[in-house]
Amino acid sequence: MNPYRELEAYVEKLVGFPVKGSIPPEEKGDYAFPVGFRLAKEWKVSPEEAARRVAEKVDHPLVERVNVEGGYLNVFFNRRAFLERIWEDALSPHYGSASQEKTYVIDYSSPNIAKPMHVGHLRSTIIGESLKRILRYLGNRAIGLNYLGDIGTQFGALIVAYRRWVDEKRLQEDPIKELLRIYVKFHEEAEKDPSLEEEARREFEKLEKGDPENVALWKKFRELSLKGFERIYRRLGVEFDVIVGESDFVEDAKRIARELLEKGIAVVWEEGEKKGAIVADLEAEGLNHPVLLKSDGTTIYLSRDLASLLWRIREFDPDALLYVVAIEQNLHFRQLFTIAHKMGIDRELVHVSFGMVHVEGMRLSTRRGQVLFLEDILDTAVAHAAEEMKKRGSYSPEDAENIGVSSVIFWMLKTEPKKDVTFRWKEVTSFTGETGPYVQYAYVRARNILEKKSGPISVLDPDDAEWELIKKIARFPLILEESARRYSPHVLARYLLDLATVFHHFYDHNRVIGSPREPFRLWIVRAVENVLGIGQKLLAMRPPRRM
């Protein structure tokens, strides 16, 4: 059992209520429990006296000695006993894993076809992929689902643009860029000739009605877009278990809207502009009357999302459905989840929302062609990594790719999802400080030692420098659990920075190879390498071999 958990459980038993342990200021102890404050009231003594009384009862193999200060019970671990608890585990390729055994369906990335993914999709893609990996590592079944936005009026414009201006060769080579080019061209031309808009509207109508030629074009756009997205996904190491599109749920959505009408969850709107539309009645919840079925009988994203949600439950029987989608869709998901609950859905429904991604010095507009291509971001980061590696004579194309791509991923993950972030080139491709390369450099330093010396390991009484690392290593399982519980990879990202910092410090102040403590320190280095390696993979980063 993890020593921190073991001690927490012991203290809880001792005092009769759960006490969260924390890391005390240095020199005061290894782990601190503010037990005295609450007991002081019960026992009518000072917090310090209460803590002292608890301290007297402490008798546990993990505890070397205790120290009472204020209302705190400060514990100094028995370092050898502590080490025993993690000695085997910390070197295991499954260190920190668990057996949670829940089923999650995670909706992430979900780009709109025929449009380039923007940085917001990138954030969703990376957070979702990481969450999936973390949840799986903890023993859950996690299904990665890409829910394509393959319905929308932009297809009318695209069909018109395609017929007039497409360059088939470019379309095959780089579908995303060519589709964007003609899309932008359409909007430029439409400014001069407004009849194009009208033409686009007609083409969209034909598409909706199933015109074979337009449907074929739409299928082509969808296929080519996916091909384009796959390039990014491959570079990011992102893999989906299921790819579906909104268009797959149109028929279901119509049926469900009528069902909701019968059940009294929805009503027919009887006045004003949306007369004749079927709307959900969420007045009581303060969530308005969102449209489920338009007055012409066609579906809308809410009803399709609802149909899709029900399908996910039928298909995968999950305990929880996660939607890694931008926070501006907060209202939509509250409406969606409320309707689902009214229908009797009892699964955990979570909008894993994340804040806006601004881009410094750029006003993004797809129709004006003002977009930041994800490939350009990755290429720039990789080029920077390659440059740095060449300076050190450690260049290899594979590791430059690993480091560059990972630096972008880490940048995305190090901030709490719900905060807005601003994409700044200087920051995203920075290799010093709180960055992916900082973590990877610690990992590579550990690897280098192990490559040079893979001798036998043995245990010693840890000195203070070693002890700092050991304590960090032991926290890994707790971090994974917290990261999963909060649906927030940033918890793990921050931990890896923390561990890397302690290791860099150790590395610069202590020798491993040639030290009399070498066999013991090799165990520590192996554990650090193991944790940093697992951690990187769970964040969807790729551990480099050299850098």
Added chain:
RNA sequence: GGCCCCGUAGCCCAGCCUGGAUAGGGCGUCGGCCUUCUAAGCCGAAGGUCGGGGGUUCGAAUCCCCCCGGGGCCGCCA
């Protein structure tokens, strides 16, 4: 107007969920450290009314209320 999110050093952030010891990092600035496992590193210095006010509590950056500032949403778009 209603609802949601954010506000912690010059800049960017962690800590808030689950209240507890002098509020932690990074960037930038200044000053040090490569004959020793890669200096993408390390060490040190300067830098903070935790947006403001009130409340709860033995104790509030953390919980509650009000206000201010910033962003977002409220469409028969997604």
